[in-house]
Amino acid sequence: MEKNRLSILQKWLKEEGYAFAFIQGKANLFYLTGFRCEPHERLVSLVVFPNSEPILVCPNMEKDLVRQTGWTFPLIGYSDTENPWKLLETYLSSFEIEGHAIAIEKGLLSLVRAEQIKKLSPELDLVCCEHTLMELRLIKSKSEISLLREAAKLADFGVEVGVHALSTGRTEMEILAMIEYELKRKGISEMSFGTLVLSGEQSANPHGQPSLKPIQKGEFVLFDLGVVLEGYCSDITRTVGFGSLTDEQKKIYHTVLTAQTETLKQCQAGTILGDLDKKARSIITEAGYGPYFPHRIGHGLGTEVHELPSLNETNQDRLQVGMTFTIEPGIYVPKLGGVRIEDDVLITPDGYECLTTYPKDLVEIG
Structure with a gap:
């Protein structure tokens, strides 16, 4: 209490x-x-x-x-x-x-x-x-940060399970079930939201519904998941290629990765929240994908998976030490697929810390 x-x-x-x-x-x-x-x-x-x-x-x-x-x-x-x-x-x-x-x-x-x-x-x-x-x-205590950090590690683990589960013909729902099963074995009884495993054209829907669609070679596979650990939430997204990707798919991926990397560099106390969204949006727009980035750059994270602050381009509030939030640029091209890369971020006296640490370099599996 x-x-x-x-x-x-x-x-x-x-x-x-x-x-x-x-x-x-x-x-x-x-x-x-x-x-x-x-x-x-x-x-x-x-x-x-x-x-x-x-x-x-x-x-x-x-x-x-x-x-x-x-x-x-x-x-x-x-x-x-x-x-x-x-x-x-x-x-x-x-x-x-x-x-x-x-x-x-x-x-x-x-x-x-x-x-x-x-x-x-x-x-x-x-x-x-x-x-x-x-x-x-809004500002997290040391004990809250400790729980958020552990919840983030479990989210990393969930993605790892999902990536290792990729196999020709295996469905999105099968992979989703494997992720949640392994997390339950670690004591997680509640996900912070409905786990997403989306492949191919399905990945072009930011909040699509996982289905019995089999994973196919040459597709993006997007994982979006988080856990609730002692009341505190995590939220991670990673996108991988299953099989070889086209040059266009690789361009989309690297554009999103660049947008996230450059936005993270601005995550420090005093930065205007809206500037983070503008930074990512400018990179994605310059690459020709502006219309395909339909959501804000991120949201607050704590006892709810979505809470203050809202990281949209109109927010004039400033980052403060102890804030926790997501940075999650994305590009979603109909008929082709989508890429989102999302991390949980803590503002520290020296800048920022990514609580989620699963690798982000583009991988083509199988």
Whole structure:
């Protein structure tokens, strides 16, 4: 449990004059409490007050897991036949609520739950606290960096398994299954997103769907995967050639590699985030592939696989020591295939560190 993080949130609530914060997003809950679960339709929420102890609401079946995190504050458990909102309402009625608003995660909250929260204190406005929470999560601690580094090593391993599994006639889904099987053997129970193994024309879709398509000679094979390790995510992409590639395919690959290499050189504290996207985009455009680079250069990485900062060309924020994010240029040509090269990056006092280290030189396998 992270009491210091809760204290920072409480301080912010007090400064803003807010009555309390209602937190139910999976990543934010984990960040503030150390408790991570998939509640499905059941309510799991953290209520943080500016001047009182926080309270956590969860199903009875989760109570022991919550206590295992070190949670020592009040805990409201409930059965499937009980209404957790009524229990929370009763708890709140036991002391005076002070403040003019309730801080919520507007982007994550359903209308149904927003209405339920409003009923707790009808006279209070609902305001958004997501940006404050994301700013709190932006700079990683030493312990977070250690976990991100280990998660990155496991992502490297996943790519290694996938590359070694390439064989004529083997399908994308077969290779995907082999990757995840070997990661599970290492204790990984959750991937940070749906693993991608895309070949040939399929690789031209940045977020394509792996299928029963057999891998064929002369194709790009794109691997995009990541793991969740003790609540922290990794995200790597590598692209290889299966068999001999054409000159055009090699040009695409080397253009993407150059774009990533040159962009990484600019990853240091003080650099404007948007300049990273512009750097990669200028290299890819100059090579004649500008229209085939349809996404931003990267995204933040932490308790979620996509979080702040957003590395798009309009972002005028600056890199800070302790930020972690991806750098992932790509070129995707319909009918031909696509290349993406992605690393997890940490900003250090001396520049940057690539947490993912699987080799990036072009290889033609088989």
